[in-house]
Amino acid sequence: MFKQLMGYIGEYKKYFILAPILVVGESVAELILPYLMGLLVGNGVGGNNIPYMYRLGAIMIVVAALGIVDGIYAAKFSAKASQGFGYNLREALFRKVQTFSFADVDKFSTASLVTRCTTDVKQLQQTAMELTRVLIRAPSLLFVSLFFCFRMNFRLSITFLVAIPTLLAVVLIIVHFTTHLFEIMQTKIDNLNASVQENLIAIRVVKSFVRMAFEKQKFKKANDDLMRTSIMATIRLSVMHPATMMVLYITTLAIYWFGGHMVGSGQMMDGQLLSFITYVNQILMSVMMFSMVLMGLTRARACGRRVTEVLNHEPDIRDSREDEGDETPIRGEIVFENVSFRYPQSDRKGMVLHDVSFRIPAGSFVAIVGATGEGKTSLVNLIPRFYDATSGAVYVDGKNVKDYNLRHLRKHIGMVLQNNVLFTGTIRSNLQWGNPQADDEELLAATKDSQAYEFISRFPEGLDTQIDQGGVNVSGGQKQRLCIARAMLKKPSILILDDSTSAVDSATEGKIRETFYNKYKDTTVLLVAQRISSVQYADQIIVLEHGTIEDMGSHDELMARCRVYQEIYASQQEGGGLDG
């Protein structure tokens, strides 16, 4: 896993190499200073040698200055290295997520994907930075200090043979007991993000149902959960500091004890003991630093696993590369052959669609009716391959959709989803999603077809009217008409409207339908609707019930023979039907 992640260092490799080298330089400077200090106190002050003191003082200043410059560059390079690594990783993740099908997104959940692309990467980035600074610095501090210590006083240095292993053991035991908590912590962050995200997206619904208290409770639970896990991890880690400090103090005390005796008996100079103690601190600090990184690594491992899980996930829908760049037009014949379907991540038993078979000739106008939850959306989602059929096959122009290049297939399908969204920007920029090259004339023509022209022309800024995030500043029906115009601009061979005129009044809807008859004769139009009035003029009407096709035929045929259709019709006649 770490090897895979290291691949994302990419062009920032030179900083990953340079930074630790400079860090070593910085540490060397830091380590020479106490040694020189020892000499200064021992020989200079002790021997009252003024010129020697000046010379040594000057050397110390130069070494310190070099150390500072070196340190600044080390920090700069390690920042570049780790930030660059994070940048590459985020980009790779984002790219990967773009290839995900609806089913893949369902599997990970949007909130978790957001956490993985942000928090997890940040943690990895942080660890990468610590690694560049500490991974080499700590051992080099350790070894150089040990070298000086053993050089100064071999017998006294033997203390370390006890102190270092003890310290390592303490640290490892603590790390061992905290690792899994970090993994749990990341999933708690997922939950928290899910709660925030869901709430913000649906804030209007939440308010209209006055569910704020409930939502607050839900958020509180996720928040409490995260806090509890974090506190638990922190408590376990908090043992680290006193435990290691204790080892450090005991060691220092032992050194003072033995060293003091040595100084007393004339085996050691007092200046040496002073430097020795400084090195003892360096040594034990570096062991602690190293263990901190170790701890960071355990947390990073949890994040790394989550990130690589996304990176290595095989998209559920594999794009057929065969006819990449294929520009052959699609006529728009749609055939379902014994199609059954269930949502891959769903644990619901039974199929959402059972053994659905039908044929829609190119250029015809077909409607799908059925109560909510009967599988209408699921059915139309199989055509542009948002999901793949569990068994059976969907054909467009006689070719299995799985054998199409996705770009090619989707380019020819205009889709107005049931839960459609507009993006932040102007009306023009939103419409141009359908066709980036379209000029104002084409845009306005499409808005006329979708009956959006009239209200757009009433806006003072027309096409330049700003759409706020999610399209909150246009009404539901206006949004639907803009979405239809956007799909029409694609000039698709197949136009699918999934409940896309539900918020448009009947008269306007009738006008949109007119357009399909008159101007979209060659386009296969698939209209999912609730109202019989919207579908009765269709060439064919598919009646869907419990995921199976109850019947298929024209309005008159179905009125004559299909019980379900008659019932829907009758229910909508009472009191003037749903349209009111």
Ligand SMILES: Nc1ncnc2c1ncn2[C@@H]1O[C@H](COP(=O)(O)OP(=O)(O)O)[C@@H](O)[C@H]1O
């Ligand atoms: N993303 C999904 N994951 C799991 N189950 C789903 C998903 N979308 C819809 N379903 C289920 O599939 C069934 C059919 O839904 P759908 O096709 O949206 O119905 P319709 O569009 O006719 O109202 C429903 O029972 C619904 O619970």
Ligand SMILES: [Mg+2]
């Ligand atoms: Mg639906």
